[in-house]
Amino acid sequence: MDEITRLARPDIAALQPYSSARTEGEQRMQVFLDANENPFAPYPADAASEGLNRYPEPQPGHLLDRFAAHYSVAREQLLLTRGADEAIDLLVRAFCRAEHDAILVNTPAFAMYAMAAEIQGAAVVAVPLVRTDAGRFDLDVDAILAAAGSRPGVKLVFVCTPNNPTSGLARREDVLGLCDRLLGSALVVADETYVDFSGQPSLARELGAHPNLVVLRTLSKEYSLAGERCGVTIAHPTTVGLLGRILAPYPLTQTAIRAVAAAMSPEGVARARANIDLLLRERAGVEVALATSPGATRIHPSDANFLLVETPDPRLLVRTMEAAGIKVRDRSTVAGIEGCVRISIGTPEQNQRMLEAFEKYASSL
């Protein structure tokens, strides 16, 4: 048995994947009477509802081709899911036996990793990120290896890069070093939800040399498609095959498939790139404005589309923002980032409005 399958839950490795009407047999037919679908278009039967009466393709070939070209990987290395959140859940369910296995997270971490583990009955090992003098947060590689080694059941090490909520990238050599050292004992899951905001290349190009690396991407933030739910897992074909066994039969809706195809067209990618550039310019402007304000005692260096801001009175800041109709995320009670509030970068007008409320708060301190 190969070193990835050996890490998976034995019952999942032995499972026969569900075979749906849209994957079984010949699909080039004129009349489909095989899936108990309703032959009539749904109300209001306009262009937008065309085709919605049919089950969608489970893994649309044209999207796989597009992502394979975009990320420079093979189709067999790709799995499309209902957002990256579903991929996190699939990984935990495929690799962690309830009451036996564990995941490892680097805290403060995105909450979905621990949530998926708890639902599955897997343990969560937390290793704090180490804060550098420059306000960055680095992986504690030795502590991760020690924690993973002392618990034979750690099957997944989640590394979010850039990290939500601390906003900075992990050091590439740290992530790849973890892959090397954990080969045969755990998968290293690099959540790259925000990597296009960092200007750094994806770790996906390292997959050839690191079979236990799993890269998570999503259309939600970089392509403005949070409402359509599409995530892309890039991994060794064996890992993709294992996750495919437990994937819901039709993870992407017809509307999501259309929206993703448009977003990933050359024009769509160019638009996303332009929006990312605009957000980065806006982030720089917001940083400059906050840096001179007594309301911000520290702005953590960001490689993402949000800022983690340390402030003297986070509750008052959140209340002042709310009074101005603006929602920001209070992270002030999260261990390791006490006193911090997370602020997403919005449109120029939204940022202006946010900065005005921030100044109001700062002057009331």
Ligand SMILES: *Cc1c(COP(=O)(O)O)cnc(C)c1O
């Ligand atoms: C937003 C976010 C996700 C969720 O992505 P979806 O594709 O919308 O499910 C995953 N990971 C991190 C770190 C996020 O911030």
